[in-house]
Amino acid sequence: MSDTAMKPEPYTLAGQTYSLAGPGDYFALLKPRVMSLVIFTAFVGMMAAPGGLNPLLALVSLFAIAVGAGASGALNMWWDADIDAVMARTAGRPVPAGRVPRAEAAAFGGFLSALSVALLALASNYLAAGLLAFTIFFYVVIYSMWLKRSTPQNIVIGGAAGALPPVVGWAAASGTAPLEPWVLFAIIFLWTPPHFWALALFRSGDYERAGIPMMPVVKGEASTRRQIFAYALILAAAGLAPFLLGMAGYLYLAVSAALGAGFVWLAWKVYRASEGDYASAKKLFGFSIIYLFALFAALLIEAVAATYL
Incomplete structure (x- = not known):
């Protein structure tokens, strides 16, 4: 029996639809x-x-x-x-x-x-x-x-x-909500476009069918690839801000610098890829998730160390 066949279906009683979802x-x-x-x-x-x-x-x-x-x-x-x-x-x-x-x-x-x-x-x-x-x-x-x-x-x-x-x-x-957490806000904010546009490059057919004006659908692949690379450069620089502002230490600096360089390199490969070649976009999409988790993990390790060690 297929997974679909085993899924409970909604039913209607007295004109009202009810769910049998698990x-x-x-x-x-x-x-x-x-x-x-x-x-x-x-x-x-x-x-x-x-x-x-x-x-x-x-x-x-x-x-x-x-x-x-x-x-x-x-x-x-x-x-x-x-x-x-x-x-x-x-x-x-x-x-x-x-x-x-x-x-x-x-x-x-x-x-x-x-x-x-x-x-x-x-x-x-x-x-x-x-x-x-x-x-x-x-x-x-x-x-x-x-x-x-x-x-x-x-x-x-x-x-x-x-x-x-x-x-x-x-x-x-x-x-309170001082400058420091807004620096973290800025990192995630700048990370979001290259992360999702990398996905949109190899899922553009989905977005086009749904009528969603994602960047590759509206502006084309070439423009999207250029913008991904531009955002990667800005993100790599912004990723250093917690260290420069004294929010983070040398562990964070090493992680941020190394992963920022990796992000820029993969974004460059996306920029240089030919139209219809999405291998580099898929790699960037996967790496972008690692990038953000690793950056915040380094911040967490340093925060825990400063509090308990």
Whole structure:
């Protein structure tokens, strides 16, 4: 029996559609891979902030941030169900696949949004809760509902939502949002376009079918490759900022310099690749994930060492 055949299907009773989806389908609504990045960068923001929360409250705060990220994912899947259905990469998601009704996904995401913000306000402070609420709003309304379908700069501007978690984490731990967490915000913000445009290069057919104006679809491959390389140069320089501002030490400097050089080299190979050759774009996409996790892991190691050693 195929996986599809084993999946529970929604049913209709008295004109109302109900779901027979399993726990795994609701977990998938939360976009767990995206959530893992949010949790990690928010945790680094918490650990790098001065002061610190009670360990239990810190755990609750991190859980609230994770729930907020999951809520954003569920609301995004609710809104994007129509375009997800025509894209090979997303057609198997719970809503377009018919396992979870759209209304149910919307209610699930809305409930989790309210829960996450209230929980963070209780566990930490109103500044962190307000930043989390703004992050959810920005991702769902500004990015998903507006930018994604209207401009090739969707990822550039919309990347602000994915860049906010370390600021939220910092605010949760300290009750403030000074320059330092915004430097971390800037790194993720600059990382987002080359990361997603590398994916868009070898998935451009999906985006074109869905009518999403991603950069390769609207401006072409050559322009996209040039912009990927330009962003890589800026990102590599910005990645050094935490060391230059005294936020990080020599471990971070070594990691940032080495990985920044690797990012630029792979972006150069993307720039030099011929049209229709996506091998270098796939390598850059995979490396970009390693790059961001490694940068924040170095910050985390140094923060832990400074606190406990």
